Each structure stands twice: as structure tokens, then as C-alpha cells.
Amino acid sequence: MTMKQDGDAASVPACFISNHEGFLGNIKKFIRDFVVTEIDADGRQVTTGAATHAPRSTDKSGGRRDRNRQGSEEGDFAADCRFDLTVSSxxxxxxxxxxxxxxxxxxxxxxxxxxxxxxxxxxxxxxxxxxxxxxxxxxxxxxxxxxxxxxxxxxxxxxxxxxxxxxxxxxxxxxxxxxxxxxxxxxxxxxxxxxxxxxxxxxxxxxxxxxxxxxxxxxxxxxxxxxxxxxxxxxxxxxxxxRERGRPKKRSAEERREEDVYTAFTLCKENLETLEAISYMAATLGVLPSDFTYAGIKDKRALTYQSMVVKKVSPQRLMEKRGELEKRGMRLSHIRPAAEPLKLGRLRGNHFDLVVRDLKSHGGGEVHSGAETRRRLAGLVEEALQNVQVRGFVNYYGPQRFGTGQSVRSDLVGLALLKEDMVNAVRLFFSPEDGDDPPSQAKRHFLQTDNAKESLALMPASKARERLMLRALNRYGTGPEGCAKAWLSLPHGMRVFYPHAYCSRVWNEAVAHRLATLGHQVRTGDLVWTQQEAEQTDDCEAARIHVVTQAEERRGAYALAQVLLPMPGNTVRYPENAMGAWYRERLATDGLDNCRFRVGGLKLNLPGCYRPLLANLCNLSYRLQTCEEGAGGNGGGNSKGHFKATTGDAERHESLTLTLNFDLDSSCYATICLREIMKCDL
Structure with missing residues (x-):
């Protein structure tokens, strides 16, 4: 991925917390350039089970900043704390x-x-x-x-x-x-x-x-x-x-034993969405997708490791199916009995092993010798990493949150749902890409003909969401009532993703406006975590939000890292300064001035939550090295600030590669961290 200028980049404002120069480079040039390893609630990476330092950063006042436990990582459509979510049904x-x-x-x-x-x-x-x-x-x-x-x-x-x-x-x-x-x-x-x-x-x-x-x-x-x-x-x-022990159907002893079986495992997937992988596993094992539970959803275009638990499948049966699943791009390991399902958000964070290739300076016009270019880039990289390690980065939601296609804008679909405009929400959902791939052909056919049955025949079997919607539209029609039924055909977690995407975009715009107008200092009327509350509870519901007073602003009682901004919802408190008025005006611009953030017909309720303005990375290590252009080596290692130069004359097609290793709290985006480091859209 190189610097973008399309709608993906526009979903994340160009506002940074540090003022270093940064550099350019390619991420995700190869799938294995972006490796995500879940860190479980006990602080262990799920691939090895080895303990790792918990990705909990501490601000200058000592307040813990791991406040978004209910979310997950890159490509996550699980929400942050206090959102009403269920696993797939x-x-x-x-x-x-x-x-x-x-x-x-x-x-x-x-x-x-x-x-x-x-x-x-x-x-x-x-x-x-x-x-x-x-x-x-x-x-x-x-x-x-x-x-x-x-x-x-x-x-x-x-x-x-x-x-x-x-x-x-x-x-x-x-x-x-x-x-x-x-x-x-x-x-x-x-x-x-x-x-x-x-x-x-x-x-x-x-x-x-x-x-x-x-x-x-x-x-x-x-x-x-x-x-x-x-x-x-x-x-x-x-x-x-x-009734106690009441069952709609009498089950045999064998059936009861099967119902109570839980099997835990580590899923390694490559170039697959988490829900897509679950659909394949469910069909292979003869169970439902709802029988799988997980802590968070991982990015598609990456190599990812995460914990899962499946119900009604024994460890032996799961082992028998490993070879069949591996053909689909899924590797299962650490298969073992479990006592209960996993809960969404039950993770400490994620560990990232990333490779940034073809490093260049932003100027691009200078002419230097190979050695001088390497020295200059090494200085830019070191300055950027030191700045972000000390100051953190703006805790934006990444572009994955809004749909990374050229045409599909998940936040616009969410806005239509919040306005209860079901027909427009469906048509936005079926916005095709610019290409002529089968899914885009099927979507284009539906928008042009309104014929859900023919479009269903064109839609690939792997597009589960689109097929569920088309089946319901074929059954109930494409009017307002039929479109509402189509949305109800999706599992709750999928439906709620779209209004969450809209609220995430508003949050991104709010934090950019807050930094641009009120600066990098804590201001009267800001909302903050207090140090005492942060140490006493991990429960977002229980935390009392404090409003900064004039006296506290004057004496610098709080650090910027403690400032929160609310995600719009029906239970949140808004800042008591200019930002409160900004929220009201922003929602009114989209016709949501009287929105209750409930869509009863779709069983959606958005209470909202509070998200820290800044995030920190932990356990950072990096390596900068030269390699021949086109080489597939990932670099690696854990050497702090290690710069490896080739001996002798620089080769003609030599390029610089940066390998990064770090931890992030759940619901923080590695692409956003890289964006602050490199000062470019990815």
C-alpha cells in the first residue's frame, strides 16, 4: 500500500500529534509483511502461549489507557466498550x-x-x-x-x-x-x-x-x-x-454430551476475513457459524493468529478436519478441550510484526549517494519512532472501519440506517466497485434491474452477507418493508457495524477538530479519565466521566493522554466546551439532530462510548536494512534500532526496508500508528 488520495484516506483526517518529517514506503506488499498475533486476556500471544508484556501504556499521570477492551484490531467491526453487540447468529x-x-x-x-x-x-x-x-x-x-x-x-x-x-x-x-x-x-x-x-x-x-x-x-x-x-x-x-431445566425437545444423553462440548484452538488465516473463515469451518464441520466464538475480528489482508472456541465439536473431530481446512487458507493449532465459549473483547491487545518496503523521503527530489540516502532515511526513521514512542499517536479509527472499497462507504450506509431510510441503505450496500469482478456485476445488475433473484444467481457463494440480503429481498420485495426485512436477515453484529461506522467517522472528525481548534492542551470542559478511576476499574460502564474545571486547566491537572471524546450514542455525555456545540451541529448537518440512536425495527441500540484521544505503542523494536529490489525477505529480529548496511558499493537496485515489532491495545489500529510514524496515508 502506498500513499492514497481516494475516499479511504479521506475517512481519516490529516491531523497528527508529532511534527517530525516522516517518510514514504509500501506496506502489505506481501501478505506476510503484515502479521497480527492476538494477545489474550492473560497477556500471552496466542501462537506460542508465551507470556508477553501486556500492551498497557501509562500516561504521565499514571492513568491506565487500555479503555477499549470490547473492540479488536485491523478490520474490526466489533465495537468499543458499551456498544450493544452479539456474536454472529x-x-x-x-x-x-x-x-x-x-x-x-x-x-x-x-x-x-x-x-x-x-x-x-x-x-x-x-x-x-x-x-x-x-x-x-x-x-x-x-x-x-x-x-x-x-x-x-x-x-x-x-x-x-x-x-x-x-x-x-x-x-x-x-x-x-x-x-x-x-x-x-x-x-x-x-x-x-x-x-x-x-x-x-x-x-x-x-x-x-x-x-x-x-x-x-x-x-x-x-x-x-x-x-x-x-x-x-x-x-x-x-x-x-x-422453566428450570426446561427443554423444548427431549435430547438423548449422547446429544446432551455433544451440546456441552467446547473445543479451543488457534486459527491462523491468510487473506481471509474472520467471518468468511468461520463460514467455511461451519460448513466443513456441520455446525452453525454461531457455534464459533472469538475475542476479536482480524484484518483480511494479513497473516493473523487468533483464539477461537467451537461448540459441539470434539478436539478429535476438529483434528480430523485440519487438512481439509488448510486447503482454504486456514491452519488450526493448539487444539484442546475448553470449559466455555470466548467472549467478544476478551483480549489484551495485538502484537504486530510489520515490514515497510522501498523507503523514500517525502521530498523525493534530492540527489544523494546511496550511503548518504541511507543515513538520511535512518535519521528520519529514528526521529519518527522516538517521537511516537514518547508522544503516542492520534487514536483514529482506521479506514478499514469504513470499507476499503472504491465505492462502498459503510458510514453512509450507517447514516441511512440511523435515518431509517431502509431502501437507500440497501442501495448503498450494493454499490459496486469500478471493476468487472463477479460481485460487482451482481451488485450492478441489482441496482439496474431491482431483480434480487437474478442478482442472487450472479453473486458468488463466498459473499455471505450479500447473498443473505438478496434472498430476503427476493422473498419480501424491494420496498421499504422488504428492505427492512433484508437488513434483519443479517446477524446483529453485521447490522450494527454500519451505524458504528458512521459514529466512528464522526469521532475521527471530532478529534481532528478538537486538536485544530483547542490545541494540544487540556481545556476547560474536556472529558477525562481520572487517575483514581482508571486504577480502580476496567469497566467502562462504571467509570465516572470527569469534566475539567477552569482551575484544573490553569494548574495542568490532566495530560492530553487522559482526554476522551465520546462516540455518539444515547447515553454519552458530550464535552462542556466548544466541542459540545460541534457535535450538535455535526449531527444536525446529517439530519440527526433528533436522533435517539435506536432503530427499533432493526433491533439496534447505540448507547455510545468514550474513546481516548491518544493511543500508545508498547514493546517497540525495529530493524532498518538494505535489500535488493524485489527480494522477498521479511527482515526481522528484535534488535532495538538496528541499522544493517551492506558492505562495499551500493547496488543499483538497492532499497531500504524497515521491520517493526510492537504491541497495541485492543481497538487500536496499526495502520494509524504507521500513519503517524510515516506522515502519509496508507
């Missing part, structure tokens, strides 16, 4: 991967026919569809769960080895009492089998109607659930809770 599995394209389309048509009959008041009777024969029990379990989650109004029946599907009569009866959406959500709740969980129907002021719902639930599910009415915002609603 069974919706993330394209049924065509399990059933095959032909059977999947037959199932869609079967569902449409049931809907038509229901609208016309006809009884479906025992109308059935065969999904085919599945000799592998893992495949059968996968089909049952995937179909029931996608279409909760269907029953799946095994007549070994065949699986048949028909309408669930209980669903039809319940849908006469409540909305179809509530009935579907209730059946998903029942199928999830989550102990101590509950489901609440919409408020209902009609006592007779509530009584009818109670009677139905107790008659059909009384052994499994208990129901009660309660007041909710001066209205009455029905809540349903699973």
Missing part, C-alpha cells in the same frame, strides 16, 4: 451451503406457497417438502437447526436418513393471536434453549386477548415455560421464561 449461514442451491430454492418456493395459502385462508394440511438424505448426523443436526432458525414456522422431521419439512401448526395458531414477527421470534427463543432466558411480547392492553395468549402458551408449552403479565411503561405485556 445462525442467520449468518447461507442455506445453499448446507442444502445445495437447488434444494434451497425449492425450500424458498415451499415457504412462499405456505404464505399464499395462509393469506387465502386455506389449510396447508400435511403438505411436506423433502430436503434430501443426509447420512452424517452432524449434517442432519446442522440442517435441522439452520432451517428452524431461518424459518421458525416450519417443522423438520427425520425419517432416516431423509429430512422432511412442513408447517408447524402451533406457529399458525400463535400467529393468529400475535404478529407474525412476534410468533417467529418466540419460536426462535424456544428453539435456542438458553436457560434462564425470557421472551417478552409487545404490550397488550386487552385483558381478554392476553388471557387467550396465556391459555395457548400454557396448553402447548406449559411443561417448558411459565408465563406472567407485568407492567411495562404503564402498559401490560406478557413475559415467557423457560
Amino acid at each position: 445462525p442467520d449468518g449461514l447461507d442455506l445453499s451451503m448446507v442444502l445445495g442451491q437447488g434444494v434451497s430454492e425449492q425450500l424458498e418456493q415451499f415457504v412462499v406457497s405456505l404464505r399464499d395459502e395462509a393469506e387465502e385462508g386455506e389449510e396447508s394440511g400435511r403438505k411436506e417438502l423433502s430436503l434430501g438424505s443426509f447420512t452424517d448426523k452432524y449434517q442432519r443436526a446442522n440442517v435441522h437447526r439452520a432451517v428452524r432458525h431461518r424459518f421458525p414456522f416450519l417443522m423438520t422431521v427425520t425419517i432416516q436418513p431423509e429430512i422432511r419439512v412442513r408447517e408447524d401448526p402451533d406457529y399458525r395458531e400463535l400467529s393468529q393471536l400475535v404478529t407474525e414477527e412476534e410468533a417467529e421470534d418466540f419460536f426462535r427463543f424456544m428453539d435456542a434453549k438458553v436457560q434462564d432466558s425470557s421472551y417478552t411480547f409487545h404490550p397488550d392492553d386487552n385483558k381478554e386477548h392476553r388471557t387467550a395468549v396465556h391459555h395457548f402458551l400454557n396448553r402447548r408449552f406449559g411443561k417448558l415455560v411459565e408465563t406472567k403479565s407485568f407492567n411495562q411503561q404503564e402498559r401490560t405485556a406478557i413475559s415467557v421464561r423457560l
Whole structure:
């Protein structure tokens, strides 16, 4: 990657904290030039299990600065602390991967026919569809769960080895009492089998109607659930809770053992998105994507190592599939039993091993001898690294947060969703790239024809998000209601990514405006972490945000590293100085002056969070060396400030390469750190 001038670069303002000159160079010239290794919650790199220094930096006042534990790294669409996130759900599995394209389309048509009959008041009777024969029990379990989650109004029946599907009569009866959406959500709740969980129907002021719902639930599910009415915002609603040890379906001892199995492993992937890798693994192992848990999402264009846990798969079975997965660009190691799933954000940070090739000065016009050029560049590199090591870097969200394509702008999609303009959000989502690759052809066809079915046939199987959206658009139509259903077809974590992208862009613009107008000093009205709070708690929810007073500004009570800026949301406090007015004006410019940062129809809630203005790198080491142009060596080593020059005369096509090794807290971007070091967009 060289210096950019397109929309990617524009998503990160050109505002820096240090004033060194910097230099130019190429990153990610080769995949192995960018290696990301997760550091777990115990401070260990997941590749070796060896302890590493925790990437926790301390500001001049002693306050800890690892405040964004709920996020992850490069390419992360997991949010920062206080965002309402869930891991990927069974919706993330394209049924065509399990059933095959032909059977999947037959199932869609079967569902449409049931809907038509229901609208016309006809009884479906025992109308059935065969999904085919599945000799592998893992495949059968996968089909049952995937179909029931996608279409909760269907029953799946095994007549070994065949699986048949028909309408669930209980669903039809319940849908006469409540909305179809509530009935579907209730059946998903029942199928999830989550102990101590509950489901609440919409408020209902009609006592007779509530009584009818109670009677139905107790008659059909009384052994499994208990129901009660309660007041909710001066209205009455029905809540349903699973009874202790209640199960919607009796399971065998073998099934119970399989359900309780967790297997941990280290995933090494190359040129793959984390969710794409999970889709491949789920299809290979016969489980759902939601059975995989992880601490954070890693960059696609990199070699990455991260911890994962999979449910319902034994270590032995996972080892048997390693060879098959390796053909897909995934290597699994450190396979072992685990006691529980991983939680999103349960990581200390990430370790980076980076190579920057073809170093040049920003001037580019000077004519020097080879030795003089190397000496000058060595001085620029050393000055830049010392500055950033001491002062840190502006904690921008990286361009990955906003979509790195030429046309797709995730923040604009998020803005449309926050304004509840579902149709425009869908059309922005399907913005094609400038090229003529298959995904762009499919997107272009949809925008030109509005034909979701034909576009689905053109969309590659690897594009899970796009295919899920097109399937829903084909089923529900491309109007406002159909587009809302299409967004609901995506797992919650994918849906919420887009509004988060918009809020991230606003945060980036806010920090640039803050530095440009209020300078590099702490000002009255700024929000800060206090030293006492930072040492006592790691919980963003529990931290009390302090507003800097005039007296504190005069005596320099706080350092710039303690200053926070809020991500827009419905629970955050905004600065009590000129920045507070800036936030209000910025949101009003986009038509969000009355935004509550909730999209009820999509089940999205953005409380917001506080992000430190600055970030620090830790455990820095580097090596600067010469190599012949086109050589593939990565350099390496851990020598502090090591400069390696070739002996004898400089060769004609010699270039300088910088190898960097450092740690960052979670939710900090290595590309942004490099940007501050090099003073160019990457």
C-alpha cells in the first residue's frame, strides 16, 4: 500500500500529534509483511502461549489507557466498550451451503406457497417438502437447526436418513393471536434453549386477548415455560421464561454430551476475513457459524493468529478436519478441550510484526549517494519512532472501519440506517466497485434491474452477507418493508457495524477538530479519565466521566493522554466546551439532530462510548536494512534500532526496508500508528 488520495484516506483526517518529517514506503506488499498475533486476556500471544508484556501504556499521570477492551484490531467491526453487540447468529449461514442451491430454492418456493395459502385462508394440511438424505448426523443436526432458525414456522422431521419439512401448526395458531414477527421470534427463543432466558411480547392492553395468549402458551408449552403479565411503561405485556431445566425437545444423553462440548484452538488465516473463515469451518464441520466464538475480528489482508472456541465439536473431530481446512487458507493449532465459549473483547491487545518496503523521503527530489540516502532515511526513521514512542499517536479509527472499497462507504450506509431510510441503505450496500469482478456485476445488475433473484444467481457463494440480503429481498420485495426485512436477515453484529461506522467517522472528525481548534492542551470542559478511576476499574460502564474545571486547566491537572471524546450514542455525555456545540451541529448537518440512536425495527441500540484521544505503542523494536529490489525477505529480529548496511558499493537496485515489532491495545489500529510514524496515508 502506498500513499492514497481516494475516499479511504479521506475517512481519516490529516491531523497528527508529532511534527517530525516522516517518510514514504509500501506496506502489505506481501501478505506476510503484515502479521497480527492476538494477545489474550492473560497477556500471552496466542501462537506460542508465551507470556508477553501486556500492551498497557501509562500516561504521565499514571492513568491506565487500555479503555477499549470490547473492540479488536485491523478490520474490526466489533465495537468499543458499551456498544450493544452479539456474536454472529445462525442467520449468518447461507442455506445453499448446507442444502445445495437447488434444494434451497425449492425450500424458498415451499415457504412462499405456505404464505399464499395462509393469506387465502386455506389449510396447508400435511403438505411436506423433502430436503434430501443426509447420512452424517452432524449434517442432519446442522440442517435441522439452520432451517428452524431461518424459518421458525416450519417443522423438520427425520425419517432416516431423509429430512422432511412442513408447517408447524402451533406457529399458525400463535400467529393468529400475535404478529407474525412476534410468533417467529418466540419460536426462535424456544428453539435456542438458553436457560434462564425470557421472551417478552409487545404490550397488550386487552385483558381478554392476553388471557387467550396465556391459555395457548400454557396448553402447548406449559411443561417448558411459565408465563406472567407485568407492567411495562404503564402498559401490560406478557413475559415467557423457560422453566428450570426446561427443554423444548427431549435430547438423548449422547446429544446432551455433544451440546456441552467446547473445543479451543488457534486459527491462523491468510487473506481471509474472520467471518468468511468461520463460514467455511461451519460448513466443513456441520455446525452453525454461531457455534464459533472469538475475542476479536482480524484484518483480511494479513497473516493473523487468533483464539477461537467451537461448540459441539470434539478436539478429535476438529483434528480430523485440519487438512481439509488448510486447503482454504486456514491452519488450526493448539487444539484442546475448553470449559466455555470466548467472549467478544476478551483480549489484551495485538502484537504486530510489520515490514515497510522501498523507503523514500517525502521530498523525493534530492540527489544523494546511496550511503548518504541511507543515513538520511535512518535519521528520519529514528526521529519518527522516538517521537511516537514518547508522544503516542492520534487514536483514529482506521479506514478499514469504513470499507476499503472504491465505492462502498459503510458510514453512509450507517447514516441511512440511523435515518431509517431502509431502501437507500440497501442501495448503498450494493454499490459496486469500478471493476468487472463477479460481485460487482451482481451488485450492478441489482441496482439496474431491482431483480434480487437474478442478482442472487450472479453473486458468488463466498459473499455471505450479500447473498443473505438478496434472498430476503427476493422473498419480501424491494420496498421499504422488504428492505427492512433484508437488513434483519443479517446477524446483529453485521447490522450494527454500519451505524458504528458512521459514529466512528464522526469521532475521527471530532478529534481532528478538537486538536485544530483547542490545541494540544487540556481545556476547560474536556472529558477525562481520572487517575483514581482508571486504577480502580476496567469497566467502562462504571467509570465516572470527569469534566475539567477552569482551575484544573490553569494548574495542568490532566495530560492530553487522559482526554476522551465520546462516540455518539444515547447515553454519552458530550464535552462542556466548544466541542459540545460541534457535535450538535455535526449531527444536525446529517439530519440527526433528533436522533435517539435506536432503530427499533432493526433491533439496534447505540448507547455510545468514550474513546481516548491518544493511543500508545508498547514493546517497540525495529530493524532498518538494505535489500535488493524485489527480494522477498521479511527482515526481522528484535534488535532495538538496528541499522544493517551492506558492505562495499551500493547496488543499483538497492532499497531500504524497515521491520517493526510492537504491541497495541485492543481497538487500536496499526495502520494509524504507521500513519503517524510515516506522515502519509496508507
